[in-house]
Amino acid sequence: MDRRQLSAALLAAGLPPESFQIHGVHTHDPLPTDFWFLRPGPSGDWEVGAYERGKYDVRERFSTEPAASACLYQVLTGHDAPS
Template sequence: MNTEQLVAALRSAGVDEGAYRIDGQPSAKPMGEGALGLKRESGGRWVAGGLERGTFTPERHFATEDEACQFMYENLTTPQKTVQLSPAEYQASLDFTAKRIAEIERMLAERKRDKPTP
């Protein structure tokens, strides 16, 4: 598979064009946060990575265009597994979050209190 075939296959599968960017291929949508990108490197290698806060972060390198395209297709068309928390796990998560928020609020209040006034 090459990048032109990949784009056609992703469109055929109904993948949102904002979810990916393929080097050298036009797109109707801007690449969104968390999108997966595929770039050709010097020497003919390929790299797949993610976009976070406007920065491309390489995650995986490939020797061939076909391997890179297969990786992209599988990652963009395979449904992601979700984890269902038990009621006890959910409550533990809420408790942990509340505790961390209280700690951060306490630290911020201490900083404000200890900060010299001009």
């Protein structure tokens, strides 16, 4: 699953749009007070984390976009990502 598929899957699962941010696909203006995010990391990896109280907190790093997408899906839904 790539990040575009992830965004569609999260919305289809009934998550509120303000509960997540996916780089280049699903962003906010203005920023909500807290949400989970998926973004490219500084060294070519992918970061999954939470934005809380004005700070980005990277919780996990992955070498591939599909692995990071699957993680974020599982964190937000409690289920494995659809195949």
